[in-house]
Amino acid sequence: MKVVTGVVGNDIHVVANRLIDLSLKARGYEVFNLGVNTYLEEFFDAVVETGADILLISSLNGEAEGWGREVKALKAEYKGLDDLIMMIGGNLTVGTGSADDIVPKYKNYGFDLVCHQIDLNTGLDMLADFIQQQPAKSTAL
Amino acid sequence: MSLLQEEREIILGNEYVEAFDFAEVEEFVKNANKELFISHHFKHSNKMLVQPRGGFPTYNKQFALNEFFVNANVDVLPLTIDSNTRLNDYSTAARMLRLSEENDVDMLNGYPLVNHGYRTTRKMVTHFNKPVSLRHGTPDARLLIEQAIASGIFDIEGGPITYLLPYSKNFPLDKAFLYWKYVEQVCANYSQLNEPINRESFGPLTATLVPPSITIVIQLLEMLLSLQEGVKSFSVSFAQQGSMMQDIVTGHVIKKLARHYAEQTGCGDASIHLVYHQWMGAFPTDQNFAEQLISVATTVAAMVGADKIITKTKQEAAGIPTKEANAETVANTQYSLRILNGLPNITDPEEEEILTAEVMAIMEAVFNDPADTLWRKVFNSIKNGIIDVPFSPHIINHNEMITIRDANKNIRIIKRGNVPIPDRCFAYEKAQCDLTKDTTSIVNDIIHDIGIMQ
Numbered sequence: 001m002k003v004v005t006g007v008v009g010n011d012i013h014v015v016a017n018r019l020i021d022l023s024l025k026a027r028g029y030e031v032f033n034l035g036v037n038t039y040l041e042e043f044f045d046a047v048v049e050t051g052a053d054i055l056l057i058s059s060l061n062g063e064a065e066g067w068g069r070e071v072k073a074l075k076a077e078y079k080g081l082d083d084l085i086m087m088i089g090g091n092l093t094v095g096t097g098s099a100d101d102i103v104p105k106y107k108n109y110g111f112d113l114v115c116h117q118i119d120l121n122t123g124l125d126m127l128a129d130f131i132q133q134q135p136a137k138s139t140a141l
Numbered sequence: 142m143s144l145l146q147e148e149r150e151i152i153l154g155n156e157y158v159e160a161f162d163f164a165e166v167e168e169f170v171k172n173a174n175k176e177l178f179i180s181h182h183f184k185h186s187n188k189m190l191v192q193p194r195g196g197f198p199t200y201n202k203q204f205a206l207n208e209f210f211v212n213a214n215v216d217v218l219p220l221t222i223d224s225n226t227r228l229n230d231y232s233t234a235a236r237m238l239r240l241s242e243e244n245d246v247d248m249l250n251g252y253p254l255v256n257h258g259y260r261t262t263r264k265m266v267t268h269f270n271k272p273v274s275l276r277h278g279t280p281d282a283r284l285l286i287e288q289a290i291a292s293g294i295f296d297i298e299g300g301p302i303t304y305l306l307p308y309s310k311n312f313p314l315d316k317a318f319l320y321w322k323y324v325e326q327v328c329a330n331y332s333q334l335n336e337p338i339n340r341e342s343f344g345p346l347t348a349t350l351v352p353p354s355i356t357i358v359i360q361l362l363e364m365l366l367s368l369q370e371g372v373k374s375f376s377v378s379f380a381q382q383g384s385m386m387q388d389i390v391t392g393h394v395i396k397k398l399a400r401h402y403a404e405q406t407g408c409g410d411a412s413i414h415l416v417y418h419q420w421m422g423a424f425p426t427d428q429n430f431a432e433q434l435i436s437v438a439t440t441v442a443a444m445v446g447a448d449k450i451i452t453k454t455k456q457e458a459a460g461i462p463t464k465e466a467n468a469e470t471v472a473n474t475q476y477s478l479r480i481l482n483g484l485p486n487i488t489d490p491e492e493e494e495i496l497t498a499e500v501m502a503i504m505e506a507v508f509n510d511p512a513d514t515l516w517r518k519v520f521n522s523i524k525n526g527i528i529d530v531p532f533s534p535h536i537i538n539h540n541e542m543i544t545i546r547d548a549n550k551n552i553r554i555i556k557r558g559n560v561p562i563p564d565r566c567f568a569y570e571k572a573q574c575d576l577t578k579d580t581t582s583i584v585n586d587i588i589h590d591i592g593i594m595q
Binding site: 012014015017019023027037120 | 311349531532533581585588591
């Protein structure tokens with residue numbers, strides 16, 4: 001399966017982005033890594049261009065919160081993204097906050113999987129489970 | 142009028158510059174007190190120079206910080222520049238400076254030198270009469286460097302590679318080379334008037350598992366790019382890597398090869414110095430542990446034989462340190478250096494041989510690039526992955542090299558990408574690591590290796 005990934009907004013924290021790239025590849029995904037400092041339009045453009053099945057956005061400085069609320073409107077402008085699996089992870093708030101508040105908020109923004117301060121491999125296991133539960137999408141990893 | 146002078150007049154015609162008086166600045170540099178030149182101290186001091194980091198937005202706060210540093214017996218004062226100035230956004234810097242002055246809250250993460258101007262900044266520099274080191278991170282530093290030298294700042298950090306690959310996603314690298322060529326030429330010209338202006342490269346790079354071979358190659362190349370333009374005093378640098386042995390070996394190899402390549406390219410008359418950065422990676426939040434880390438870093442610097450050490454503070458994990466904590470670290474580091482006597486002269490000949498061979502192989506590949514000038518050869522080498530910096534966010538960087546730590550915390554290359562590490566060296570590096578693990582466990586090891594000091 002194809003994954004587009006990157007760090008959203010004016011966030012230059014690159015370490016986790018590289019590790020996500022490595023880990024996804026190790027799990028057999030075909031990875032298109034847009035790197036740090038990526039805007040929402042660039043993510044969706046890349047999904048269309050590569051025909052990706054999964055969009056995995058990450059954030060460390062928490063500015064995803066600002067971008068997240070624009071996701072639905074922007075995604076609606078693109079055609080044929082209804083089956084796209086949307087995942088977001090990292091540190092999803094500026095300052096402190098609990099996953100109980102943050103997860104529903106991001107689900108509401110249109111994300112299928114929300115990983116706030118969750119260990120990388122746990123998050124990727126969640127992704128694998130989610131894919132398995134989707135009957136049409138359980139094919140070749 | 143020379144092309145360089147024409148360019149200088151355009152650069153200094155910037156609306157944020159108070160009328161730049163070329164003749165007056167030249168006269169100032171010619172007659173400047175020798176104490177202001179770090180190159181003079183390198184020549185005459187027989188101790189490791191201690192330099193902290195630090196920059197505040199307002200003149201008064203910067204002045205107060207410097208007073209604290211001087212009372213703590215500092216050797217070299219820092220002047221760290223704010224992030225807006227680093228991106229040439231002088232109008233935002235001006236607005237934030239005004240807000241900082243009016244409200245007594247710091248709205249900038251450093252000193253906006255261009256907005257303060259050289260006439261004001263020079264008053265501070267000459268008042269303390271200590272060498273000042275300019276710390277920034279600017280891809281296009283032409284205007285900043287003109288103002289810095291005019292202020293009496295004669296130690297200029299940075300370079301086209303080391304100020305770009307760790308800090309930027311898509312600033313064009315070829316432009317950075319040309320902007321830094323201007324900086325080198327300006328430094329070289331002023332160097333003829335008095336003691337030489339010292340240029341310093343930023344060896345820590347991403348401070349994340351960068352192997353010593355890559356660090357050294359980039360240090361050597363920035364040094365050669367600088368010396369080629371006529372700079373006569375240059376500092377190569379690297380940061381504490383996590384293994385004392387690897388640091389000592391890195392120190393030996395970088396000193397030996399800096400001299401070797403300077404002579405080979407006809408620049409043997411330049412003086413070359415070694416700067417060591419205390420741990421640049423993630424710091425422990427426990428301030429007692431942070432103090433221990435700083436003190437161990439000083440010990441390693443002494444073993445490495447550095448000419449200058451750049452300090453961290455116990456508040457590193459929490460953000461920008463207070464002036465009290467910053468001055469305390471200077472006093473502590475001076476104390477550590479004073480009691481570090483009778484150091485043994487040790488090395489590991491096998492490690493030294495391997496690292497030397499790696500660096501020379503990469504340097505040879507760079508020199509063999511068919512481009513006509515050195516900067517283009519280096520540019521091409523980064524573009525095609527002969528030079529590959531782990532964890533660089535820049536789009537031009539290949540990101541194919543993978544490194545982990547061995548049992549002794551040495552950084553080892555387990556995937557070389559396009560970097561021409563010789564086969565026998567690569568085999569040696571891999572032999573030090575447990576490679577039977579799957580990639581998922583290796584990724585977990587990498588996460589652990591990045592945070593080893595926490």
